[in-house]
Amino acid sequence: xxxxxxxxxxxxxxxxxxxxxxxxxxxxxxxxxxxxxxxxxxxxxxxxxxxxxx
Amino acid sequence: xxxxxxxxxxxxxxxxxxxxxxxxxxxxxxxxxxxxxxxxxxxxxxxxxxxxxxxxxxxxxxxxxxxxxxxxxxxxxxxxxxxxxxxxxxxxxxxxxxxxxxxxxxxxxxxxxxxxxxxxxxxxxxxxxxxxxxxxxxxxxxxxxxxxxxxxxxxxxxxxxxxxxxxxxxxxxxxxxxxxxxxxxxxxxxxxxxxxxxxxxxxxxxxxxxxxxxxxxxxxxxxxxxxxxxxxxxxxxxxxxxxxxxxxxxxxxxxxxxxxxxxxxxxxxxxxxxxxxxxxxxxxxxxxxxxxxxxxxxxxxxxxxxxxxxxxxxxxxxxxxxxxxxxxxxxxxxxxxxxxxxxxxxxxxxxxxxxxxxxxxxxxxxxxxxxxxxxxxxxxxxxxxxxxxxxxxxxxxxxxxxxxxxxxxxxxxxxx
Numbered sequence: 001x002x003x004x005x006x007x008x009x010x011x012x013x014x015x016x017x018x019x020x021x022x023x024x025x026x027x028x029x030x031x032x033x034x035x036x037x038x039x040x041x042x043x044x045x046x047x048x049x050x051x052x053x054x
Numbered sequence: 055x056x057x058x059x060x061x062x063x064x065x066x067x068x069x070x071x072x073x074x075x076x077x078x079x080x081x082x083x084x085x086x087x088x089x090x091x092x093x094x095x096x097x098x099x100x101x102x103x104x105x106x107x108x109x110x111x112x113x114x115x116x117x118x119x120x121x122x123x124x125x126x127x128x129x130x131x132x133x134x135x136x137x138x139x140x141x142x143x144x145x146x147x148x149x150x151x152x153x154x155x156x157x158x159x160x161x162x163x164x165x166x167x168x169x170x171x172x173x174x175x176x177x178x179x180x181x182x183x184x185x186x187x188x189x190x191x192x193x194x195x196x197x198x199x200x201x202x203x204x205x206x207x208x209x210x211x212x213x214x215x216x217x218x219x220x221x222x223x224x225x226x227x228x229x230x231x232x233x234x235x236x237x238x239x240x241x242x243x244x245x246x247x248x249x250x251x252x253x254x255x256x257x258x259x260x261x262x263x264x265x266x267x268x269x270x271x272x273x274x275x276x277x278x279x280x281x282x283x284x285x286x287x288x289x290x291x292x293x294x295x296x297x298x299x300x301x302x303x304x305x306x307x308x309x310x311x312x313x314x315x316x317x318x319x320x321x322x323x324x325x326x327x328x329x330x331x332x333x334x335x336x337x338x339x340x341x342x343x344x345x346x347x348x349x350x351x352x353x354x355x356x357x358x359x360x361x362x363x364x365x366x367x368x369x370x371x372x373x374x375x376x377x378x379x380x381x382x383x384x385x386x387x388x389x390x391x392x393x394x395x396x397x398x399x400x401x402x403x404x405x406x407x408x409x410x411x412x413x414x415x416x417x418x419x420x421x422x423x424x425x426x427x428x429x430x431x432x433x434x435x436x437x438x439x440x441x442x443x444x445x446x447x448x449x450x451x452x453x454x455x456x457x458x459x460x461x462x463x464x465x466x467x468x469x470x
Contacts, residue, residue: 008170009417010177020405040407042417043134054179 004030005052009042013049058226059265061234062258064241069251071241082107082456085355086387086396089124093384097128098370103356103379107456113247114148115358121372122356122379126388126406128367132359132380133414136161139378141416143360151245152256154299158307158416165415171292172300172419175281181423183276184224189430192219197438201470205445208435208464209317217312217427221304224278225266239305256302263301267294308420314353314460315344315410316428320435321451321461322347322398324444329400334436343400344428348386349408350398351459355383357412385409439468 004013013019013033018026022040024033037046088106092099102120104112123132132139140161150159157168174180196216200206222232238255245252267283274280282297292300323330323343333339359378366372387395391406411418418424435442444450448465 005177007177008166008173008415009419010173010422012178021407041411041413043414052177052179 001054002051003054004049005054006039006042006044006048007050008044008048009039011039011041012054057269058228059262059269061231061238061262063234064237064251064254064258066251069241071237071244071251071255080108080110080456081454083452083454085383085456089355089381089384089387092122092381093124093388095124096370097125097368098123098372103381104457115377118377119373119375120377120379122381123367124381124384126385126391126409129380129382129385129409130413131367132378133409133412133416136415138361138363138365139359139380140362141165141359143362144358144377149303152242152252153302154256154260155295156299156303157296157419158303162415167290168292168296169415169419171285171287171290172282174287175278175285176419176423178422180281181426184220184278184423185426185430187276188223189216189220189427190434192216192223193431193434195219197434201438204470205465205467208320208466209461210463213313213317213320213431213464216431217316218305218309220312220427221309225301226277226279236305239302239309242302243306259302260298263298264294267297307418308423310458311353311418312424312427314458315348315424316431317460317464318351318353318453319344319347319428319432320464321453322350322400324442324464324466325451326398327443329398330442333400333432334442337433337436339400340429340432341425342404343432344425345404345408346398346400346402348410349392350386351453352382352386352408352410353459354410355455355457355459356381382409382412439466441469443467 005011013030015029016026018024018028019040020026022037024037033046035046038044039048085107092106099122101122102112102115103122123129142159142161145159149156157165157172160168193216196212196219200211206212218236222235227235238259241251241255242259243252245256266279270280270283274284282292282300285291323333329343333343357380359380361372361374361376361378364371364374372378386392386408389395393402411421443466445465445467449463451461451464453459453461
């Protein structure tokens with residue numbers, strides 16, 4: 001399975017969960033997340049995420 | 055074939071560094087009533103966290119200007135503003151002296167560069183493969199020593215050993231060298247208080263790890279040291295001094311915290327038998343049980359940052375040059391974020407993340423490995439120790455310590 005993962009901390013974005021505390025509603029597709037959104041765990045930018053095989 | 059370097063013991067073989075561990079953890083039975091009182095005073099309170107609980111002088115930090123930052127939002131502001139609240143000055147005279155040029159003692163931009171390389175060796179998909187190959191054999195070996203008895207002290211006989219033995223397995227340490235390794239890992243902490251055994255231990259561990267890196271680069275495997283010795287990001291490898299410093303820190307940052315976290319997890323479940331039964335019946339509950347244990351009794355209650363400029367937290371001024379006791383435990387038991395925060399409840403809402411692993415750029419780099427280890431350990435215990443329960447003839451487990459929390463004993467019975 002492929003997921004978007006923060007390369008600075010390993011946090012994984014789950015589309016069905018989203019990031020409500022960060023203003024991302026559950027179900028939000030990765031492409032629709034704004035570029036200035038930050039990793040909720042370590043604060044890295046969206047650009048620091050890579051698609052990885054889990 | 056890998057030819058392992060040998061570790062040298064301290065010159066003074068009678069020196070006992072483990073005494074310092076007792077001094078640093080203390081025996082405070084419950085710091086949380088005091089933490090709640092402090093948080094009620096406001097987000098910023100003058101003084102040191104440690105001084106709330108012990109009269110033992112703090113030779114490293116006691117003379118420095120200090121405040122405590124308390125409550126979830128205030129603590130998050132400290133952890134997620136690394137330009138203002140820095141690590142270098144906070145840790146260079148304690149962890150920096152013990153371990154060397156470790157990433158804990160760095161700030162951006164150099165921290166950002168090296169952190170990304172280290173993290174690559176600790177990403178979830180990397181550490182997952184160590185569960186079966188490294189963690190399970192250690193767990194099974196330790197459990198085999200008591201499984202036929204129908205009773206055990208899960209701290210003395212299990213949790214106090216397994217994370218360290220996982221590290222020994224990762225560095226392929228000869229079993230006869232393990233006691234020296236553990237002793238040197240503890241002794242190096244004494245650098246920060248000026249004991250000559252501290253730098254001696256740091257140097258001897260450095261020589262050992264330096265030799266190990268040479269060997270692993272010649273004969274790399276799938277183990278942690280091979281990953282770290284060869285991992286690259288954008289063509290850049292880790293410098294040896296940074297890598298050796300990281301490995302020096304591994305026993306404390308990776309071994310000690312996992313021992314404490316697992317002990318607290320088992321204590322929480324065994325003192326709440328209905329929750330233990332639920333997890334035993336549905337292993338999908340294990341991740342939330344781990345998170346609740348870490349929120350409820352996080353292994354590290356407070357960490358430091360340094361104010362690099364005049365600033366404020368929720369309107370409370372903090373002067374440049376102040377050392378910030380960032381009280382993680384006050385955040386994880388903040389009633390504004392967690393209902394009935396002093397209760398252990400694996401079914402509580404998870405809408406607010408706990409910060410036992412901290413937050414921001416210095417978030418625990420080994421959290422995914424810790425989760426793998428705790429999951430493997432708990433699964434093995436639930437699989438192999440049927441009808442697990444507290445031993446009614448022994449004292450109930452008591453989690454102690456104002457800074458680093460753990461119970462000394464966890465006496466259990468189970469069916470054979």
